[in-house]
Amino acid sequence: MPRLLLVSNRLPVTVKADPRGVTVTPSAGGLATGLSGPHRSSDGLWIGWPGDVSKLKPEQLARVNQELAELKTVPVQLSASEVARYYEGFSNGVLWPLFHYLLHRIPIDVHDWDSYRRVNQRFADAVIAQYREDDLIWVHDYQLTLVPGILRKALPRAKIGFFLHIPFPATDIFRILPWREEILDGMLGADLVGFHTYGYLRHFAKSIVRTLDASFSIDRVPYQGRTIRLGVFPMGIDVAAFEKLANDEDVIAQVTGMREQAKGQQIFLGVDRLDYTKGIQRRLLAMERLLEREPRLRGRVRLVQVAVPSREKVDAYASFRRELEETVGRINGAYGSVGQTPIHYLYRSFSQKQVTALYRAADVMLVTPLRDGMNLVAKEFVASRTDGDGVLVLSEFAGAFAELGEAITVNPHDLDGMVAAYKHALRMPEEERRSRMRTLRERIQRHDVHRWADSFIATLEHMPRAEPLGDESSTSAEIEDLVERIREAPSLALLLDYDGTLAPIERVPELAAPTKEVKALLASLTHRSRPTDVNVVSGRTRESLEEWLGDLPISMYAEHGAWGRERGQSWVPMRELNSEWKNSLRTILNDFTDRTPGSRIEEKWASIAWHYRMADAEFGPLQARELATYLTDILSNAPVEVIHGHKVVEIRQQGIHKGIIVDRVLERAQPAFVLAIGDDRTDEDMFRALPPSGVAIHVGKGRSAATYRLADPAAVASLLRALI
Numbered sequence: 001m002p003r004l005l006l007v008s009n010r011l012p013v014t015v016k017a018d019p020r021g022v023t024v025t026p027s028a029g030g031l032a033t034g035l036s037g038p039h040r041s042s043d044g045l046w047i048g049w050p051g052d053v054s055k056l057k058p059e060q061l062a063r064v065n066q067e068l069a070e071l072k073t074v075p076v077q078l079s080a081s082e083v084a085r086y087y088e089g090f091s092n093g094v095l096w097p098l099f100h101y102l103l104h105r106i107p108i109d110v111h112d113w114d115s116y117r118r119v120n121q122r123f124a125d126a127v128i129a130q131y132r133e134d135d136l137i138w139v140h141d142y143q144l145t146l147v148p149g150i151l152r153k154a155l156p157r158a159k160i161g162f163f164l165h166i167p168f169p170a171t172d173i174f175r176i177l178p179w180r181e182e183i184l185d186g187m188l189g190a191d192l193v194g195f196h197t198y199g200y201l202r203h204f205a206k207s208i209v210r211t212l213d214a215s216f217s218i219d220r221v222p223y224q225g226r227t228i229r230l231g232v233f234p235m236g237i238d239v240a241a242f243e244k245l246a247n248d249e250d251v252i253a254q255v256t257g258m259r260e261q262a263k264g265q266q267i268f269l270g271v272d273r274l275d276y277t278k279g280i281q282r283r284l285l286a287m288e289r290l291l292e293r294e295p296r297l298r299g300r301v302r303l304v305q306v307a308v309p310s311r312e313k314v315d316a317y318a319s320f321r322r323e324l325e326e327t328v329g330r331i332n333g334a335y336g337s338v339g340q341t342p343i344h345y346l347y348r349s350f351s352q353k354q355v356t357a358l359y360r361a362a363d364v365m366l367v368t369p370l371r372d373g374m375n376l377v378a379k380e381f382v383a384s385r386t387d388g389d390g391v392l393v394l395s396e397f398a399g400a401f402a403e404l405g406e407a408i409t410v411n412p413h414d415l416d417g418m419v420a421a422y423k424h425a426l427r428m429p430e431e432e433r434r435s436r437m438r439t440l441r442e443r444i445q446r447h448d449v450h451r452w453a454d455s456f457i458a459t460l461e462h463m464p465r466a467e468p469l470g471d472e473s474s475t476s477a478e479i480e481d482l483v484e485r486i487r488e489a490p491s492l493a494l495l496l497d498y499d500g501t502l503a504p505i506e507r508v509p510e511l512a513a514p515t516k517e518v519k520a521l522l523a524s525l526t527h528r529s530r531p532t533d534v535n536v537v538s539g540r541t542r543e544s545l546e547e548w549l550g551d552l553p554i555s556m557y558a559e560h561g562a563w564g565r566e567r568g569q570s571w572v573p574m575r576e577l578n579s580e581w582k583n584s585l586r587t588i589l590n591d592f593t594d595r596t597p598g599s600r601i602e603e604k605w606a607s608i609a610w611h612y613r614m615a616d617a618e619f620g621p622l623q624a625r626e627l628a629t630y631l632t633d634i635l636s637n638a639p640v641e642v643i644h645g646h647k648v649v650e651i652r653q654q655g656i657h658k659g660i661i662v663d664r665v666l667e668r669a670q671p672a673f674v675l676a677i678g679d680d681r682t683d684e685d686m687f688r689a690l691p692p693s694g695v696a697i698h699v700g701k702g703r704s705a706a707t708y709r710l711a712d713p714a715a716v717a718s719l720l721r722a723l724i
């Protein structure tokens, strides 16, 4: 197995310093357990933040670093300001509430993006420093979404996986984020992007379509010359470890103690980080309503709520804690008595052993988040019930819901429904409880955390390595060489595309008029000391070219070569035009345009184009596919071609393409050197028709038959200027 480089915000260690010294101990969280096997067996490294070590003395820090190295971990130290801005400010103040659909928890003014970007760069730098050829890199979670993108640029052929542990929200929520493009682009730096559920995967894929103008098919995303695979990998837990703990003598003694103490009462249990996503407030309100409506239950049920301190410096967490504690006080004040308290609220963290004892002691486990990526507590409860009893109440908004359908399911936004679920749980006959628990146990046993880690790693390992696209611009030395060759040629013909080559692409095509500089440049080219034939070969109409370039001493070819106006002459068709086939199309195209808001028809002489650039990012392509299939079918005997281009379906008379202009120019001008420049698929026809001595330049990224590449119209202008 290749070496594994694991990257997560937190290292799976706990650093403790007290007057006796400092210790670094591996922590027992879900991720740490699941990945410890592959980490060890691949002789891998884990890169992450070791927690706040700022108060350690230099000799203590040296000791910590040595222990971290022994544990095969690489620390990324964060300053107090980075913790405040990258971790608390952006990751947990913005991304966390947004991805959990809780928009009102996001501060109005967000300004920690810069720090998020810089810290992601620091994590990526730490990976790059450790990387050896053939390593597998696995980056985790929302704190590090930019890391795969940064790594892809530095290590184009590396195998990179990314796993998101929290929900990916619906597109309309996600696109609120001003940095949505950067986040998606960062995640797509990976070869494999994993999610807990298919719902999250689908939301991600749709966001790609809407935000990056990319496409996807089932589980593949073609993006920047690579194919990224999306996968569903629901995380499990270390079932064997929980089963073992559940049967531990100490644990059983604790369970007996708790049950004794709660004699005559049914125990409801909640175990969560104190987080507003976990639905703790509504869980309490439902309990309050139950006690209010069912007086006979007062003194007969208790809710033990563990609330682990979490992200306390984030305002939303601090205010949520106040709200929660007020509710606990109110319920206990109203329904408690000298001898009993309905809500046992424990604001601290417990060991895995203590948590397992709580799971075993409970009658009803309440897992009722408003949203939760997975929720491992639900699975740990099931794993701990080696006695086969216990009822799980589970929110349909937890990722775990996709696997644990035998639980009593609740919508935490429906308080009456929650109350009904509590009653159902209290009354459920033992036989039914055991039957449901049996099925739940079988399911989590099969899909444990080791299987989760192995299956992600195996999928990543077997993916083909990304091949660099080779679409970098030509070097300045290469371009200087080319310019020299052209300058030496006794005569020259230039075939220049317009949009994307002489003018930048505009969202509204009518706005792409040439600048004064470009027009002056074209004019100067015609005055070179050696004969120079300047041709603009465009997909635009005659009218557009005439309006924009008609006063220049150049030749122009419109509609991909259907029409030409050669220097000093008037517009003539380049082929015999036959437009009868158009009549039958107008009704169909009008119908599609009416049904597709944002689309429009552009009628030219030799073609009709249906543009959908401004239509809905998902609906437009769907309609276009239907239109193209339908037209190909009904026009199979007509002398036309149906071309599905970028955001356009074009129906064009057969035999008309930019390639036909190459022959015409060669024949007319007999140039010693011919140079064609273009950015689009239609320009490839021109490149293919060049004689062996001709040279083609592609503008921008993407595949092309051209030998040279320039970045953009500005680079084209500077090359043309060098020819004068």
Ligand SMILES: O=P(O)(O)OC[C@H]1O[C@H](O[C@H]2O[C@H](CO)[C@@H](O)[C@H](O)[C@H]2O)[C@H](O)[C@@H](O)[C@@H]1O
Pocket: 009, 010, 030, 141, 142, 165, 166, 235, 310, 311, 372, 373, 374, 375, 376
């Ligand atoms: O590191 P913290 O800020 O203290 O937060 C603890 C972790 O919380 C989140 O957990 C998520 O991952 C779980 C496992 O996949 C999943 O069951 C749960 O639903 C998620 O909320 C967070 O994603 C981690 O990065 C944090 O370390």
Ligand SMILES: O=c1ccn([C@@H]2O[C@H](COP(=O)(O)OP(=O)(O)O)[C@@H](O)[C@H]2O)c(=O)[nH]1
Pocket: 029, 030, 271, 272, 273, 306, 308, 348, 349, 350, 351, 352, 355, 374, 375, 376, 377, 378, 380
């Ligand atoms: O006092 C506690 C309470 C919880 N946990 C652990 O914290 C994790 C919580 O994971 P979950 O996926 O449920 O939610 P997250 O906190 O990651 O959002 C589980 O493994 C719990 O066993 C713990 O170790 N001590």
